[in-house]
Amino acid sequence: MVRPTTSTGRHRIEMRLIEDKSKRQVTFSKRRPTLFKACSHLSLDFPGARVAAVVFSEAGKLFSIGCPSVEAVLQLNDDSDDAAAAAAAVDLEALEELRGTKEAAAKQVADKMEQMKAVGKKVVEAQAGRRFWWEADTEMLGAAELPEFKRALRRIRDNMSRHVDKLARRPPPPPPIASHAALY
Template structure:
């Protein structure tokens, strides 16, 4: 939207630094300023490689914190209350937690690989049971084992749902069907019945 000619632009101007009298206005200002402060802190950390912690308490007493690499790591590193061996203990705890997360990730990857292999075997069994039939849903269910039948049933359910959705979509696109009276009037056999 263009500004009418002759009206001056407010542009960027300095806002008076004073307490906002309206609580809603104060809350909005707090949120905007807090996000701007956190953005500046993260940029400072990224550009300069500095360890940064920013802790802000709202008027309601809520705590908002940002830290790079993390608030706990920076506070442990720079807090004068902790001795040097406390820092080493914290690093060891962090290392143990990281190693535990890596073990959990590897276990999850193994489970995914095992499930993928199981599904491949089930697919192979279904193809074998298909026995030269043209479509996979024509598979001989007697040839399937206990592991394959539940998967086959779920696949059939998904196929039924997809076909149902497709039929509904086609039905919405189709023109409105002719009424029965119009259809009977156009049918030559029904005309003969009317004459008789």
């Protein structure tokens, strides 16, 4: 038996004023970050593009985003346009430098992940039939694996120490209440 769907799924909604003020505020607060994210992506995807978005809430609050800045984008006269272009060029240089830094950091993270995978593989090989990883044969571990293994063991020791301290700070449980039958 085919059951009719109750969900309307994704569909277009009619663009009109939302009558309920609280629903309108919720919609505004949900859509504003998405709009600003789209503006940010535009400025990143098209270097040199001048993007600005200015939004007023119903309460009169101003929300804005701009690249290189809202002021630079909104300046319309030609003599200040050269200054805005120079500011945009400086911003592009800074943006390129940040992109380079991000790519270098991503490469370092990827390299470290590969190194940690290799260490983990070596520890698994050194475990060879033992039940727990910390029982691994340290003679099989190399110079690269031993410091990581030592750090992991220290983390276990510190966690155990914190757990023991936490248990030691607990008040002792109350003594059991004797039943009337045991008293006679």
